[in-house]
Amino acid sequence: MLQQTQVKTVIPYFNNFTKKFKTLRSLSKSNEKEILKMWEGLGYYRRARNLLACSKELVNKYNSQLPNKLEELKKLPGIGDYTSNALLGLVHNKPTLALDGNVKRVFSRILNIEEKKINFDKLIYKNKENLFNTNRNADFVEALMEFGAMKCKPKDPNCLTCCLNNSCKYFKSNKKVKNLRKKMVKNKDYDIFCYINKKKQIALAKNNQISFLKNFNMPKIKESNDSIRIQDWKFLKSYKNSISNLRLNIKIYYKFSNKIPSSYSWYSLEKNKEFIPNFTKKIFRQVSTLF
Numbered sequence: 645m646l647q648q649t650q651v652k653t654v655i656p657y658f659n660n661f662t663k664k665f666k667t668l669r670s671l672s673k674s675n676e677k678e679i680l681k682m683w684e685g686l687g688y689y690r691r692a693r694n695l696l697a698c699s700k701e702l703v704n705k706y707n708s709q710l711p712n713k714l715e716e717l718k719k720l721p722g723i724g725d726y727t728s729n730a731l732l733g734l735v736h737n738k739p740t741l742a743l744d745g746n747v748k749r750v751f752s753r754i755l756n757i758e759e760k761k762i763n764f765d766k767l768i769y770k771n772k773e774n775l776f777n778t779n780r781n782a783d784f785v786e787a788l789m790e791f792g793a794m795k796c797k798p799k800d801p802n803c804l805t806c807c808l809n810n811s812c813k814y815f816k817s818n819k820k821v822k823n824l825r826k827k828m829v830k831n832k833d834y835d836i837f838c839y840i841n842k843k844k845q846i847a848l849a850k851n852n853q854i855s856f857l858k859n860f861n862m863p864k865i866k867e868s869n870d871s872i873r874i875q876d877w878k879f880l881k882s883y884k885n886s887i888s889n890l891r892l893n894i895k896i897y898y899k900f901s902n903k904i905p906s907s908y909s910w911y912s913l914e915k916n917k918e919f920i921p922n923f924t925k926k927i928f929r930q931v932s933t934l935f
């Protein structure tokens with residue numbers, strides 16, 4: 645839940661989630677509909693789907709035990725390099741590091757070398773005697789992440805009170821390393837066509853062709869294209885929406901109609917039992933201004 649989401653946003657979700665699913669087995673018996681509803685509002689819904697799939701696999705194939713080998717962990721849904729190392733360290737106390745952005749920055753500063761010029765695998769291997777010289781590997785994994793987030797922060801690191809400033813090359817150097825992270829932002833234009841009715845309902849379906857919105861309930865959505873016939877639709881509003889590195893320029897069109905294509909179903913603009921992603925909820929808010 646904490647990947648890409650702030651702690652204060654996550655806390656109520658986490659509390660609800662752990663209250664409902666007290667064991668791995670109870671989570672594995674759930675279904676996507678239920679999990680997505682509980683995740684509603686957190687975004688990055690692939691995480692929720694992977695968590696559910698992962699719990700099922702752990703219960704069915706691994707007797708509810710988390711594997712303690714990197715290769716086995718990486719076979720689980722949604723578990724990549726970073727997460728598998730974090731799990732090995734935090735759960736199994738294995739000598740490893742979870743290299744997130746914070747940890748990489750700490751090493752980069754201590755050495756005063758740009759992150760992208762550091763071969764982290766080699767660095768860890770060469771220094772394993774020093775890095776893992778206690779049996780508190782789990783604490784070390786956690787401590788390094790916290791150190792990067794709270795002390796050696798992205799901006800204004802607290803060097804004067806840092807216990808490493810005696811040996812830190814960044815602190816001593818007049819030419820301090822900079823790690824610029826440029827996000828490649830893509831702009832896309834979409835037209836969204838909403839069937840609505842007088843009961844404050846909107847027609848949604850899961851059959852759109854937009855890769856990052858596949859499997860989500862959506863009105864009809866198309867990449868903007870001059871050749872699309874829009875004369876039957878009324879223009880409502882244009883607005884911007886960001887999803888990850890995508891900047892979306894959206895135009896909403898609407899039509900009051902009681903007839904909808906067979907793949908669509910009516911949903912209330914106000915409250916739904918079914919999971920509705922944030923992207924669709926923003927459309928709801930725009931369309932609600934018509935009533």
Ligand code: SF4
Nearest residue numbers: 796801803806809812
């Ligand atoms: S001295 Fe400053 S730059 Fe070096 S590790 Fe400490 S906080 Fe980071």
